[in-house]
Amino acid sequence: MDYSRFTDGNAVNWYESDFTMKRYVQRYLSPTLQKWGEDQLAHMGAYAAGPMDERARHTDREGAPKLLRYDRLGNEINEVWYNEGYRATVAEGFRSGVVGWRYRKDVPEPVPFFFTQLLHMLMSGAETGFTCPVTLTMAVAFVIEKFGSEEQKAKYLPRLAAMEPENLLQGATFLTEIEGGSDVGAIQTRAVKDGDRWLLTGEKWFASNCDADLSITLARVSDVPGTKGLGLFLMPRILENGVKNRIAIRRLKDKLGVRAVASGELELREAEAELIGEPEKGFKYMAEALNISRMCTATGSLAMSRRAFLEAAIHTFRRSAFGNTLKDYPMVQQTLLDMMTDIEAGWALAAQMMLGMDRCHTEGQETVEEITRLRLLLSMAKYRLSENSVLHAKQALELFGGNGYIEEFVTPRLLRDAQVSTVWEGPSNIMALEVLKILAREAAHGSGESILFTEMKKTLSEVDRPELVDVAQCIEQERKELFLDTRYLLSADERVQNAHARTLMDKLTDVYTGIQLLKEAQVDLAESKDERLARIAEYYVDRTFRPNVHSIRSKSIPVDDLFEQVVCGFQEAPIH
Template sequence: MSDLQTSIDQRTYSDNIPHPRAPLAQNFFKADPNLDYLLQRYLPASMHEWARQQLSWLGAQVAGPIDERADYTDREGKPRLRKYNRLGEDISEIITNEGYKETVAEVYGAGIVSYLYQDIPELGRKAPYSYSFFMGYLVSQSEPGFYCPVTLSMSAAYLIDRYGSEEQKEQYLTGLTSRDRTRLYEGATWLTERQGGSDVGANLTVAEPVAGRQGVYRLTGEKFFASNAGAFVATVLARIDEEKPGTKGLGLFLVPWIKPDNERNHIQVRRLKDKLGVNAVPSAEILLNGAEGYLIGEPENGFKYMAEALNLSRICNAIASIGIMRRAFYEARYYAEQRRAFGNPIDQYPMVKEMLVSLLLDTEVSTGAVFDMIAVYDRLQSNSASKEDNALARLLIPLLKYRTGEEAVESTHTAIEIHGGNGYIEEYVTPRLLRDAQVLTVWEGTSNILALDILRVMQKESSHEEFSRLLQERVAGWKHAFSQPYTELIRTELAILEENIAYLMQQTHDYVTYKLKTLADHMVDLYILSCIVSEAEDQVTREGNARKYILAKLYAEKHFPSQEKRGIQADSMLDVQFFTQLMEYQSVSVEEWAQQSAIVPTR
């Protein structure tokens, strides 16, 4: 055997190419200092210690067994349809694998839905939505496909709790909010039909009242993209008044798979969809053949109710996006640390450092902005919000759903590029992340639909005025010298934004819609910048740590760039200079940042 052959044979797989299943972290919560920071920022102080313990347990689960089950489900254990029983009767049973069922039991058992409605035993209080969304952020790093059923169960519970009768709450809300796997009901929301898609007003499913049974209807029609198709209870839109066009004629109904008399409802699954990604969630074409449904709330308000649940689902969509972004960053960072090329680990090269910091930047600033928006949503749910908060939430939710969905796709693409050819191989998680991310730009409204919703809330509720007021008040409250350049930048950009909005409101509808996404990008850029600067000021004030100001400057350079010399002669290379501090969440002293930014650190 030649010396060369001996040398090759003595190498191990891990000498140069990181193993696709190598543990990049034993615990996704403990590996994420920014998540602990946000926990302190947005949860009540009385919850901090308990939440850390719970999220630490979940962080270990999603980094270990839940991730392993997700990989199996995606590649070998997809849901399947058992259409008929031995007698040839249509039973439309959806079967999921045992590992997936274990994930269902663990995550619901940890209170991801339950604690929104029931007191936490150790604390004697319910959890705010922000806590449930912290859980969802961790779950989505391993199994965003399963977070879809969680989202739908959460939405169904929301609708029944808000608008259902006491009988409906007793019969169905109890199961939807259970932590006991033997009593748990999963939920679904079925909107989409073949002929309309996002145009819900085109829905043709009809609801006919059952004589002598108040509030009971028979639903007939098709739901073309019904996610979590095997859920025990679905909330369904159906046309209750055929004389009222569009969404005005739609009522909202609770449709259980098994009726209260223990008979199967008249629901059939035509087929399961063969999807690009999120294979954990069974998505189906559903036929309602006179299925028994129970009216929720007022008959004329069905779409209004569902629109409220849609806002909740859009927040969940943003949570799934930032979870995938975080996992993409994890994978890229670990791989770049281990992979050697041209004599060095590839994370030693400036181009790779720039890519890794870009992944971190988008993830950290968007995560902070999403939870800042959730703070507004929590006020709405606790009835402590103002009318202005409602208008603001209806603007911020579609803005951040839009931005984070796009970023999730871009982040997974970048992670694959950092891996090179290995990133394209299914043994690595990166292909699944990319496939799963694609749906996040489609679920709960595409970018065009979101832009139209943004326009609608601006026209009807003047939400852009509340947006401007929020940012003006926010920058006026900044005191640290490091924040002052961003005060000037945001005020200047807000003036441009307000001028552009005033101009657009005078133009034709076609021109307005043509420019809507450009306007939305400007708004969300400003909002995210205001969030990261607020975090930076908070952290430097409390801890003397200026690290987040680096992110603020990088974000401003990326989204509000100087055009001088195309940026070639003006770039500061902060991402390379502070690479280790950013990657390792190391503290950056006030003096160090003052020297770099040429700002005197006075207050």
């Protein structure tokens, strides 16, 4: 692909030009859903690259939401003002079915998360501020779908899933308090039963989409300390009698990025709410909401990496310095090659996460093993892809030179938006501890090895193409080392575990992702004799596990071999 044909990322359709996404559509969506959904993806690819991105720029710079706490007579109204463009983005975004398709009957077959996440990704390339409310609405719907009473499902699900803006209820998830976000057990907000409703009193320190129509809110129902005493509540903004619920928005956060979403501090003053499920199971229910938001953070981050790559590729194919086009310098090629390798590896990991989500929650195979595997994958993907998106946004910014630092270009916004992904929905350290906790639980329950290790061993044993055997052997060695490291760490004391949790997380994610890349590469070799993914898998393994292959004295320059095929080896995308 000759990226110099485009003026910038807005000149291409983000679906039509993303051959990695298209490959995964063909591989993992049923033919029926491909036929039904491809036009929708192409439409969103054009829309996100066009009007949505233009509005996102405006919202970020001039049109951020504003708190209207009082009306002109001094009455407390607690409303949030949004600019017109953002409102249009909200309407079009939800109209796409990104939340709704899962709950609709007028579809050819049940629509998996795998499809709605593609819509989410296309939007995330433009406006992660908006995809936050999308994610939160999806999470609230999912919790009601799984744990709500029949009455709650009938009352709320059709409206959370509505694709017409006039019927839509937007969702939000309120956990974090000033005492702690990761430490959910520190929550102080209290819930007191009052007839058949509950009254919630306390403060929420971070509340994104703070004026949402319906939130799920954690509050303490008993004096049992920690997460055990927490219940989960549905808290509407407007009560059934049309009066506003007693929720004050103290102020909006002045944030580094994702400025389109109103993240506020809330005061709940005996706010009315209804309980979901059983009183002391709130944390368990909220964990399912977190699974949705971690999945969306992971895929949204991958989309930001893709945007960073696209902008960087276009710029470096057009800009000259010292008499050469930037893209002809090996150092520049190396950065683009690394970005693309990370994106392909990210897809191999994210695909397993999305498929795992569907296996458990769309296809009804919610076994203990599948749930365990899914939780591991969600943490790994959220961790790896969010960290990568920050790196890629920074790399794109640098490749733009001075312009990259200037707000008229997308790179500063990308970097600012990407940075939140490593923090919200569980910071990176917490993701690493989560993985360790799950592995420990598996070990304690007597399963000889983690389900992920069994899967890795099996997948590797099925890699038999001669082109991949050497690479597979290298990963197998790493897998064995990883197994020993894991066993050691699980038997170590808490301090040692904490010290090494992130190293283990990195290693586990590196090895698992490499194996998935090999699996995908083998499919391409077998089905279309396409070697591109095999070359990427080999480079990924060399870069990660045997850096000497490309050391200075190795006399090998990886881009000489790989740049054309990996970075440019696609058919031309149409100008949009």
